[in-house]
Amino acid sequence: MLKKIGKEILDAVYPKRCPICSEILVPKERKICSSCSEELPVLMEPRCKKCSKPVLVSEQEYCFDCVKKQHHYARGYACFLYNEKLKKSLSEFKYHVKKEYADFYVAAMVAYLGEWIHKTGAEVLIPVPLHKNKYKRRGFNQAQLLAEGLSKALSIPVDTKLLVRTIDTIPQKKLDNKERMRNLEMAFSILTNGKESEKLFPYKRVILVDDIYTTGSTIEACTNVLQRAGCPEVFFVTVCIGSGF
Ligand SMILES: [Zn+2]
Numbered sequence: 001m002l003k004k005i006g007k008e009i010l011d012a013v014y015p016k017r018c019p020i021c022s023e024i025l026v027p028k029e030r031k032i033c034s035s036c037s038e039e040l041p042v043l044m045e046p047r048c049k050k051c052s053k054p055v056l057v058s059e060q061e062y063c064f065d066c067v068k069k070q071h072h073y074a075r076g077y078a079c080f081l082y083n084e085k086l087k088k089s090l091s092e093f094k095y096h097v098k099k100e101y102a103d104f105y106v107a108a109m110v111a112y113l114g115e116w117i118h119k120t121g122a123e124v125l126i127p128v129p130l131h132k133n134k135y136k137r138r139g140f141n142q143a144q145l146l147a148e149g150l151s152k153a154l155s156i157p158v159d160t161k162l163l164v165r166t167i168d169t170i171p172q173k174k175l176d177n178k179e180r181m182r183n184l185e186m187a188f189s190i191l192t193n194g195k196e197s198e199k200l201f202p203y204k205r206v207i208l209v210d211d212i213y214t215t216g217s218t219i220e221a222c223t224n225v226l227q228r229a230g231c232p233e234v235f236f237v238t239v240c241i242g243s244g245f
């Protein structure tokens, strides 16, 4: 009883808000307001068969970016096309600790991508890691929150120990794309049994989880590190993806 009253007081003082426009949600069980729900740019076909970015016509198999870069992950999907509203929402989520927004993002990922996630046969979800300094500053890793939500809904375990970010910021000036990628890859390491090791990789198929895919370089760097450690197949899921053209 006390718990219920406590919850009612909390709901009155901190009502649940729409994760996109931050209006108060009515009824409070909703995860997003009705007008934002209608406007959200859900990704539909035709999409790139590699990264899921929209392509102009269905005959176009891959987006320009995937043709140019030949990413090493098997395939990945995002829910929404990144726009100003989602940019604001994701920045509230990450930088203003609106952790509750994860509920909506997870629900959308489950609804739009849940079936595909199961079809990949992935044994584990791996959130793109934050460096421990950034984790301390932010207090949480947004990718981990998303992965944990997906894990609960889809009954696939999460591994937050295996892939770690060991270098925080990398100077990228005066580097070409190849050098930049090599540098970014050096920021990530694989830890097995708590030790840095490139042997005995425990999974055959993994799904990387992140909030946004823009140039794809972070996902690509993580993929290369995982593959070098012995993981044959890497997929990804994100909430948003940039259009790329
Ligand atoms: Zn709204």
Ligand SMILES: [Zn+2]
Binding pocket: 048, 049, 050, 051, 052, 053, 062, 063, 064, 065, 066, 067
């Ligand atoms: Zn693509």
